Amino acid sequence: MALSRNEITNAALRILRKYGFADLSMRRIAADLEVQPSALYWHVHNKQELLVLTATAILEHCRGEDLPQLARSIRAALSSVRDGADVALIAVAASPEPLPGLAQIPPLLRGFGLSDQDAEWGAKTLEHHILAAVAAEQNAEALGRDVDPLAPEAFDFGVRAILKGLGAERGVVDEPVLF
Amino acid sequence: MALSRNEITNAALRILRKYGFADLSMRRIAADLEVQPSALYWHVHNKQELLVLTATAILEHCRGEDLPQLARSIRAALSSVRDGADVALIAVAASPEPLPGLAQIPPLLRGFGLSDQDAEWGAKTLEHHILAAVAAEQNAEALGRDVDPLAPEAFDFGVRAILKGLGAERGVVDEPVLF
C-alpha cells in the first residue's frame, strides 16, 4: 500500500499525541511508517507543509452557532492533540490561507454588522487570543507546571472581552448582540 | 576578556538582527564569539535560558503612561529585532516569570479598578494579542509577503477592542477611562 499525504499526516498526529512536538521530526515520522525519510519528500514539499496539513486535520470539524461556541470548539480541537496549539501557531505563520475553524470567525463577525475591515482585524485579535491561550495552557502542562483549573474560565473571559470590545467599537455594547 | 552572559546575549541579538531566528543556533553564537560551542554552557544552562535572556534584553526599557502607549512601546521593541516576537513567544512559554514590558500590564489594568483576577486574565489577553500580532507581521515580512501598511492600525484596533471589552466587563464603557 503506497504512502499518501493522509497517512503521513496521521503518523504526524500519532507522534504528536504520544510524544509531543519536540519529537515530531521527519525522520521519526518515516520510522513510524517504516519508510526512509526521503520517501516523505515525494508526497510533501517540506516539514512546514506537513505542519500545515497536520494543523488543518486538527481543526477540521470545528463549528459553532456563535463566536463563543466556535471559540470553545477550536479550543477543544487544539486541546485534543498534544502541543496542538503550537502546531497551529506555526501553520498560520507559514500558510497564507486560513485554517479551517479559524476561517469561520470573520463571517460570524460580519454577521453582526461589523465592516469588512473591522471583521478582519477583530478576527485576528480573536485568533491570536485563542491560539496563544491554548498554547500557554499546553506549554504549562508540558513543563510539568500544574494546570490551572480556571483555564476554561480564563479562556472564555478573553473571548468575551474581545467580543464586547468589538461591539463597543460600534456602540452596541449595551445590548449584548454578540453572544 | 572572559565570556559572560551579557556578551552571549549580545551575540544572539546580533545574529537575530542580521540573519533571523532560523540561524540563531548555539554553534553560530559560539562561532560569532570565536569560542567552542561547549564554552557557552558554562554561562548558560541551555538554549531556552538564552532565549529568555535575549527576550528580556529586547523588552528592557519598554514603558508607557497608559496601556495603548505601553503596547506600542512593546511593539516597537519587538519590531526592532528580526523575529523578536517569535523569541518573546518562546520565552514566555519557557519562563514562569513575566518578561519586562509585559510585566507592566497587570498593574496598569488594576489601576483602572479591575479586580486582581480580571487584571490577570485581561493582561494575558492583551499579551497574546501583542505578541501574536507582531509575530504575524514579522513572519509575513520574513516570507517575502508585502508588509501591510495598515499593520499599526490593525495592532491598535486590537488593543483598543480588548481594553474596551475589559472596561465593558465592569460597565464603564461609556466613559473611556482606560485610554
Place this chain on the structure above:
DNA sequence: ACCTGAACACCGTTCAAGT
C-alpha cells in the same frame, strides 16, 4: 574558574539510483 576537543545522538533536505 573557564574553556577546548571530541564525541553522542540527533536534525531537514537532496538526489542519483533502483524498481
Place this chain on the structure above:
DNA sequence: ACCTGAACACCGTTCAAGT
C-alpha cells in the same frame, strides 16, 4: 510513479581534559 541509500550540512548537549 514511488521509494531506497547515501550523502551534505547542520543541530543541542555532555564531559573528560586542559590551563
